[in-house]
Amino acid sequence: MVPESKYQFDEESVAAIMHWAETEQLPKEVILSESEHIYDTSLYVRANINDIKQHYPDEFYNPAIIRLYRLKEFIDNGQ
Template sequence: MEYQYDEESINALMKWAENGQFPNELRLSESENIVNLRLYIQANLYDIQAHYPDAFYNPAINRLYRIKEMLEAGGQG
């Protein structure tokens, strides 16, 4: 999936992250095991809220997109 960084897309992603129901843990990849998913999402939201649209912080946006993809696919990594 190609990620979108326009304001409308980011606002939709942040709304999803703020209102979603999440498991406690998520294995995002072989080397990424998130043990407190809610806290991890909140930390990325803080980065986005504080720094958007600075492209240096796009990795925070990418992490939320990857979590959303994984959860919507029903996977746990």
């Protein structure tokens, strides 16, 4: 049995997370975890959005969507 994801992958939710990423004032650099150090958040966001725009709704590219959700969680938690 596949565990239910806390992230939404329907078209409306994906459009909303991309809009958030494109319009949010993001810091230049973010450390999401010990192994995830983003040196240029604008480049990170652009790369993930380009993957989503080219391949959505192919589930193979859901990690690009998840990366945006994780960035939003990090920013929303004031880290």
